[in-house]
Amino acid sequence: MTTLTKVPFVDLKAQRESIKAEVDAAVLKVFDKGDFILGAAVEKFEADYAAYIGAKHAIGVGTGLAAIELALRAYGVGPGDEVITAANTFIATVLAITAVGATPVFVDMDRERYTIDPAAISAAITSKTRAIVPVHLYGQSVDLHGVLAVARRHNLLVVEDAAQAHGATYNGTRVGTFGHAAAYSFYPAKNLGAYGDGGLITTNDDRTAEKLRLLRNYGQRVKYSHSIAGTNSRLDTVQAAVLGVKLRYLDGWNAARRRHAAAYAARLNKIVHTPVSAADAEHIFHVYVIETDRRDAVRDALRERGIDTGIHYPVPAHLQEVCADLGYELGDFPVTEAAAGRILSLPMYAELSDAQIDYVCQAVADALM
Numbered sequence: 001m002t003t004l005t006k007v008p009f010v011d012l013k014a015q016r017e018s019i020k021a022e023v024d025a026a027v028l029k030v031f032d033k034g035d036f037i038l039g040a041a042v043e044k045f046e047a048d049y050a051a052y053i054g055a056k057h058a059i060g061v062g063t064g065l066a067a068i069e070l071a072l073r074a075y076g077v078g079p080g081d082e083v084i085t086a087a088n089t090f091i092a093t094v095l096a097i098t099a100v101g102a103t104p105v106f107v108d109m110d111r112e113r114y115t116i117d118p119a120a121i122s123a124a125i126t127s128k129t130r131a132i133v134p135v136h137l138y139g140q141s142v143d144l145h146g147v148l149a150v151a152r153r154h155n156l157l158v159v160e161d162a163a164q165a166h167g168a169t170y171n172g173t174r175v176g177t178f179g180h181a182a183a184y185s186f187y188p189a190k191n192l193g194a195y196g197d198g199g200l201i202t203t204n205d206d207r208t209a210e211k212l213r214l215l216r217n218y219g220q221r222v223k224y225s226h227s228i229a230g231t232n233s234r235l236d237t238v239q240a241a242v243l244g245v246k247l248r249y250l251d252g253w254n255a256a257r258r259r260h261a262a263a264y265a266a267r268l269n270k271i272v273h274t275p276v277s278a279a280d281a282e283h284i285f286h287v288y289v290i291e292t293d294r295r296d297a298v299r300d301a302l303r304e305r306g307i308d309t310g311i312h313y314p315v316p317a318h319l320q321e322v323c324a325d326l327g328y329e330l331g332d333f334p335v336t337e338a339a340a341g342r343i344l345s346l347p348m349y350a351e352l353s354d355a356q357i358d359y360v361c362q363a364v365a366d367a368l369m
């Protein structure tokens with residue numbers, strides 16, 4: 001066995017090596033063609049991605065944040081509206097809600113699944129509630145049965161935040177098809193990542209799709225004819241070419257992540273808490289999160305052996321400075337807060353080798369001896 005000295009948290013270079021020729025050819029084709037704004041590569045990728053997810057429409061936009069924001073705007077969510085989301089999410093979910101002028105309302109998570117607790121959603125509903133933004137966190141679907149039941153009962157809009165869940169399924173169907181719309185991010189380190197920023201919205205609703213195409217492109221259907229106050233948030237054509245190549249590999253990469261997760265669990269489940277895959281969902285392990293009382297000591301010990309880790313997320317959204325005006329306090333979401341002090345994300349990417357997984361598991365075990 002080779003002696004390792006480093007395991008990165010993600011290794012984009014390893015992935016790049018495996019697809020270099022194909023991606024470079026696709027990118028050069030865009031350069032030669034010169035249709036840099038929207039154009040053929042964007043249309044092709046949108047069609048391919050919609051087919052992959054099983055959604056009727058896919059609309060490419062500038063970022064994952066913009067995808068959530070524009071989906072909310074397309075449905076008219078704005079000032080005076082409350083939008084319920086999880087306290088344990090990346091800040092983009094929250095900033096998309098505030099960007100449209102609505103008020104984020106946080107709720108706690110399910111202890112095992114790490115995703116929004118449907119019972120907590122019910123308890124947070126007021127006469128101002130307009131929408132729910134459930135987040136398929138870490139690559140595992142939320143309890144969609146529970147979330148959709150609450151939404152139907154109260155006639156609420158559902159915009160799935162699927163930024164960590166490209167290809168994840170719920171009862172055999174891909175997430176991103178259950179809500180009114182779903183938002184994806186193609187930030188480079190996501191399961192499907194561009195070589196820069198990118199985002200996309202899926203929806204089965206024709207009118208919403210049409211509105212989103214206007215919103216992302218200055219509100220224009222025809223050049224210099226502006227029907228609504230849109231913005232400039234288009235999926236970059238060069239990025240669409242990159243993503244079009246990478247989409248063909250996504251299922252294989254997600255399967256590799258699941259194999260790595262199983263290998264981690266087999267080695268670690270007696271010494272730390274390992275992720276629980278829900279029976280109704282296929283987890284694609286955007287991140288692999290363990291829990292231990294001695295999180296900081298384990299993290300330090302791994303760093304000393306050259307192993308990079310992450311914490312997703314160290315400070316829950318309701319305790320972020322940017323949310324201070326919302327009036328939440330420590331103690332409001334005990335499940336989320338307790339997990340924040342215990343969670344640790346181990347290296348996870350498709351190209352991870354068995355030797356690297358061994359090395360990481362040994363380091364965790366040694367740290368906890």
Ligand SMILES: *Cc1c(COP(=O)(O)O)cnc(C)c1O
Nearest residue numbers: 063064065090092093163185187
């Ligand atoms: C990455 C991410 C986003 C935002 O995506 P960007 O492309 O970085 O704007 C939104 N929500 C979640 C849960 C994410 O992980």
